Amino acid sequence: MKEQKVALGVWDDVDKTASVDSIVRWMKPFNEAGIRNYYMCGSPEEIARYIEAAEAYPGVKIHAWMFTVNAPRDSVALAHPEWFDVNRIGYNSYEYDPYVKHYKWLSPSVPEARRYMKDKAASYAALEGLASVHLDFIRYNDAVLGRRLQQYKFRIQQDTYRAEYDFGYHPAAIEKFKKLFGYSPLDLQAPWMSPEWLQFRLNEVSSLVNEIADETHASGKQLSAAVFPYPTRARMTVYQDWPTWKLDIVCPMNYQSFYSENLGWISFSVENGLRETFHKNKYVSGLFVSDITADDLYRAAKLSIESGADGVNFFNARSLLKDGKLEAVRRIDREYNLQ
Secondary structure (H helix, E strand, C coil): CCCCCCEEEEECCCCCCCCHHHHHHHHHHHHHHCCCEEEEEECCCCCHHHHHHCCCCCCEEEEEEEEECCCCHHHHHHHCCCHEEEECCCECCCCCCCCCCCCCEEEEHHHHHHHHHHHHHHHHHHCCCCCCCEEEECCCCCCCCCCCHHHHHCCCCCCCCCCCCCCCCCCCHHHHHHHHCCCCCHHCCCCCHCCHHHHHHHHHHHHHHHHHHHHHCCHHHHHEECCCCCCCHHHHHHHHCCHHHCEEEEEEEHHHHCCCCCCHHHHHHHHHHHHEEECCEEEEEEECCCCCCHHHHHHHHHHHCCCCCEEEEEEEEHHCCCCCCHHHHHHHHHHHHCC
């Protein structure tokens, strides 16, 4: 089967108890609507069942969606409190939860934590028939949240970089920074304003991604990642410099509702991402399904494509089954892939 002109995909959790036959049945309505890419979050053994089920549908690809730097409910990581990142106050993410209980951030500056994250990616890359290893939470904690999340979910005001949410201050990171510059970022009155400290943290994540990329590509698999919407926002809010990463597929999460923005903001985000990446990798625009109507979902996908996106991902598969939203995907598939 020919590649889709516009790659259509979904993110979702695996059904841990599903048989291969039941996964085949689950995929059927999505396949009929034009979905060909499934970014599934589960263990390598669970992902393997989805790869087997995908053989029933020509052209379908399975991507292994993994939590990377954020490690909640990860028994191996949680056995090593010293791997977890530290905020500007000095609180360790193993004990202190910024925003939510499932934020447990590893430090990309701790060699053992880096090796663990790379080994985790390698366990997925070893799966025969896998399309890509898909990195999520490949960043620091949100130093600044989107407007809507500040106002309505957490009811906080972030008019500066507040110390309890600003991470990257693990002793290993500070020592590494001191060797480069001769001082600690904590010696500065406003370390969040330091271009050197910002770039250092950007580099810590970027080098980790690129090491994973080298190992994943050596295994014959592609590397993809879910990232924050456009480069400036990603750098400023979660210290994520994704245009520099060796990705085959980049999936910016263009969730306009998180930022109290209108649908036109999606075009702005796509255009600003492509301005830096120039299609060096496939740009797949991620849309948040549950916050918009079926008509607006169709418009959001169309805006993404008309602004230059090579594909559209929908979060999540379950939400597409409600309120006629899968029909919006079918319309996009008819217009761009079946003409």
